[in-house]
Amino acid sequence: MRELLPVAEKVGALLRQRGETIAVAESSAGGLITAALLAIPGASSYCRGGAVIYTRKALLGLRDVSDDMLAGMTPSTEAYALFKARTIRARFSADWGLGETGAAGPTGSRYGYPAGHACFAVAGPIERALTVETGSADRVANMHAFAAAALGLLAEGLASL
Numbered sequence: 337m338r339e340l341l342p343v344a345e346k347v348g349a350l351l352r353q354r355g356e357t358i359a360v361a362e363s364s365a366g367g368l369i370t371a372a373l374l375a376i377p378g379a380s381s382y383c384r385g386g387a388v389i390y391t392r393k394a395l396l397g398l399r400d401v402s403d404d405m406l407a408g409m410t411p412s413t414e415a416y417a418l419f420k421a422r423t424i425r426a427r428f429s430a431d432w433g434l435g436e437t438g439a440a441g442p443t444g445s446r447y448g449y450p451a452g453h454a455c456f457a458v459a460g461p462i463e464r465a466l467t468v469e470t471g472s473a474d475r476v477a478n479m480h481a482f483a484a485a486a487l488g489l490l491a492e493g494l495a496s497l
Contacts, residue, residue, distance in 0.1 A: 337368060337371060337372060337375070337480070337483075339480065339484065340368065340372035340375075340480070340483055340484055340487060341372060341375060341376070343372075343484065343487040343488055343491050344372040344373050344375060344376050344487055345376050346491050347373065347487060347490050347491050347494060348373065348376040348378065348379060348382055348383075350491070350494040350495065351381075351382035351431075351432075351494070352378065352381055352382055354431075354494075356382065356431035356432060356460075357382050357383070357384050357428075357429075357430040357431050357432065358373065358382060358383055358384065358430055358431070358432045358433070358434060358490070359383075359384040359385055359386060359424045359425055359427070359428035359430040359432070359433055359434070360373070360385075360386035360387070360424065360433075360434045360435075360436075360486075361386070361387055361389050361395075361420040361421065361423065361424035361433065361434070361435045361436070362386065362387075362388055362389070362434075362435075362436040362483075362486070363388065363389055363390045363391075363411075363436060363437050363438065364390075364436065364437065364438040364439060364440040364454055364478070364479065364482055365436050365438075365440075365454075365479050365482040365483045365486060366388060366440070366479050367386065367388045368479055368480065368482075368483035369386065369434065369436060369482075369483045369486045369487060370383070370385070370386030372483060372487060373386075373487075384428040384429070384430045385428055386424075387424065389420065392406065392411060395420065395423075398423060398427060399427060401423060405419070406419070410447050411437050411445065411447060412437050412438050412439060412445050412447055412449045412453060412454070412455060413437070413455055414455045414457060414465035414466070414467060415465075416435075416437050416455065417435040417436060417437050417455040417456050417457035417465060418435060418457035418459060418463065418465055419435065420433075420435030420436070420437060420457070421433035421434055421435030421457040421458055421459035421463075422435075422459040423435075425459050425460065431460055431461075432458060432459065432460035432490070432493075432494075433458070433459040433460065434456070434457070434458050434459075434486055434489075434490050435456065435457045435458075435459070436454060436455070436456050436482060436486050437454065437455050438453055438454025438455060438468075438478075438482055439451050439452070439453050439454070440452075440454075440475045440478040440479050440482070441472070441473040441474060441475040441478050442473040442474070442475055443473070450469070451472065451473040451475075451478065452468075452469055452470035452471055452472045452473065452478050452481075453467070453468070453469050453470075454467070454468050454478070454482045454485065455467045455468075456468070456482075456485055456486045456489050457489075458489055458490050458493045460493070461497060462493055462496065462497065464489060464492070464493050466485065466489050468481065468482065468485045
C-alpha cells in the first residue's frame, strides 16, 4: 500500500486546504482506497469514511437506494461508478464522492468484463469518470492498480479547480 501514499498525501493536502471532505464507495479495490486516505495523518479532517460495497445487494442495502435507481445500469461501468460516487457523497454528507467498480480477478465478472477491468468516478463540484484495463489476472496487483487509478482521478479532479 505504500505506493499509494504519495497520491493520498496530495489528495489529503488539497482537501484540507479547501476544508472539503471525501467519502468512498469501492468494491474490487477492497478498501485500499479508503485505507490509503486514512493512512495520512490528519485524515479525520477530510475523510468522512468509506464502504466496500462489493455486490449489488450491498448497494441496495444503503438507505434510499432501490432497484429502480439501478435500472439499466450494469456494474463495472462508468455510469455505475458515478452512481456509487454520487450516492456515497450524499449518504456521508461529503463534498466529494469517489466510486469504484470492477473485476480484480483472477477471472472476469459475470457481466462479461475481463479481470483487470475497473471504472472509477468522482462526484463533487465537478464529475469525472475513467475506465482502466490492466490486462492482468493478478487479483492483488489489480486491487493496487485500481486504488492508484481512483486516487489519481480524484487528485486530477481536485487539482483542476
